[in-house]
Structures are given as structure tokens and as C-alpha cells.
Amino acid sequence: MTHAGLTAPGDDFNYGSSATLDVTCLQALSKRIHYGKFVAEAKFLAKPEEYSALIRSRDAAGIMKLLTDREVERSVVERVRRKAATFGQDITENGAVSVGTGANGGTPEGGxxxxxxxxxxxxxYEDIVMPLTKDVEVMYLLRRLDGVQPPAVSSATTTVAFEASQPAAAAPAR
Ligand SMILES: O=C(O)C(=O)C[C@]1(C(=O)O)C=C[C@@H](O)C=C1
Known part of the structure; x- marks a missing residue:
């Protein structure tokens, strides 16, 4: 998948700066994509039974379907588009927004x-960031029940067992 138009054509010879900024961008993308773990946890807590059934049957496609929210995806894409249109503007020395078609063809004439x-x-966002975020969510959820006690163990039993395993409290000083 290519996304031509991200940079202006040609060579500006700024290889060091480009590599440094590439790393910054990749780290930001990685962080955003891995936030999928927190999103997945919130989704699991909202529908534990539904997710648990899919996780136990190793149904990755079913998990993907359950966690996908097309309406949210549409609004994320639109917000990203508006942010790029706002924060991607060039300002001039006197504060005015410069006009004219940018080097990357991002603007209509006169805008x-x-x-x-x-x-x-x-x-x-639509083709790369959100699909990768969802892959992270699915991978996280597939492992969500690893090490979780089987449902037969009641919380009362667990609490008693936990307290019994703790060291006795020190006797109060006289
Ligand atoms: O906000 C959510 O519900 C998410 O899971 C995050 C996200 C995203 O990457 O922005 C991913 C999947 C959903 O379909 C919508 C949005």
C-alpha cells in the first residue's frame, strides 16, 4: 500500500533530520496503535461474557467484529482530516495564513x-493506523483470559485464600 504525496518530490539532502523525525513519527504511531490494549480492556469490561465466549473459542474474527465500531471509525477519520487541515497550515511572519497550492498538492487553488x-x-488512519490498532486489540483480547481462575472458584473462596496467605499483622505495642 503506498501513500504518495506525503512529501514533496525531490531530494532536500536533509537525511539526518529526516531519519530523526521518522523515528519520532514511528514512535508516535506505535504508541497510538498500542493504546489499543487499553481500549480493548475497556471493551472487555463492558461486555465480559460476550468477549469471554469468543476468547475461549479462539474466534479472532468474532472478536474483531464485536470490537469494531464503524460510526466511531468514521468520526475518527473526519476528526483527523479536520486536524490536518487546521494544524497543517503554514503561517507567515505577520501571522497570516499563507495561501496557494502546497508542495504536496493538499490544497485547492486559493485556499x-x-x-x-x-x-x-x-x-x-483509515488504511493503516486503525486496522493495526484493531489487530492489537484482538491480540490483547485473545490472551485476556490467560491465567484467569476458572469461574468455579467463587470470589469469597478467593478472598479467604488470599487473606490466609498473608503474614499475620504485627501485635500492637503495649
Ligand atoms: O474507539 C474505539 O472504539 C476503538 O476501538 C478505537 C478505534 C480506532 O483505532 O480509532 C478502533 C476500532 C473501532 O472500530 C473504532 C476506533
Whole structure:
């Protein structure tokens, strides 16, 4: 999958700066994608029975279906598009927004000059970031019940066993 148009064509010879910023971008993407673990945990806690059944039957496709929310996905993509259109503007020294088609063709003629096409950023989210986030969610959930006690053990039994395993409290000083 290619996303041409992310950078202006040509060579600016800024290889060191590019590599450093690439690492920063990749780390930010990785962090955002791995937040899927927290999202998955919240989703599991909201529907523990449904997820547990799918996890026990190792139904990855079923988990993917249950955690997917197309409405949220649409609003995330739109928010990303609007943010790119807002924060991708170039400002001039006197504070005005510079106009004209940006180097990456992100702007219609006469509109604000943009560093990168908002549609391209939106597509990166839609085609790469959200699918990877969902893969992380599925992988997290498939392991969510590892080491969890079977349901036959009641919480009362667990509490008693836990307290019994704790060292006795020190006797109060006289
Ligand atoms: O917000 C959620 O419900 C998520 O799981 C996160 C996210 C995303 O990556 O933005 C992923 C899957 C959903 O279909 C919608 C959005």
C-alpha cells in the first residue's frame, strides 16, 4: 500500500533530520496503535461474557467484529482530516495564513497552503493506523483470559485464600 504525496518530490539532502523525525513519527504511531490494549480492556469490561465466549473459542474474527465500531471509525477519520487541515497550515511572519497550492498538492487553488494533504492523513488512519490498532486489540483480547481462575472458584473462596496467605499483622505495642 503506498501513500504518495506525503512529501514533496525531490531530494532536500536533509537525511539526518529526516531519519530523526521518522523515528519520532514511528514512535508516535506505535504508541497510538498500542493504546489499543487499553481500549480493548475497556471493551472487555463492558461486555465480559460476550468477549469471554469468543476468547475461549479462539474466534479472532468474532472478536474483531464485536470490537469494531464503524460510526466511531468514521468520526475518527473526519476528526483527523479536520486536524490536518487546521494544524497543517503554514503561517507567515505577520501571522497570516499563507495561501496557494502546497508542495504536496493538499490544497485547492486559493485556499490555505497545507504541509500535507488532509485526505492523505485521513487515509493513513483509515488504511493503516486503525486496522493495526484493531489487530492489537484482538491480540490483547485473545490472551485476556490467560491465567484467569476458572469461574468455579467463587470470589469469597478467593478472598479467604488470599487473606490466609498473608503474614499475620504485627501485635500492637503495649
Ligand atoms: O474507539 C474505539 O472504539 C476503538 O476501538 C478505537 C478505534 C480506532 O483505532 O480509532 C478502533 C476500532 C473501532 O472500530 C473504532 C476506533
Amino acid at each position: 490555505p497552503r497545507l504541509k500535507v494533504s488532509p485526505d492523505l492523513v485521513a487515509r493513513v
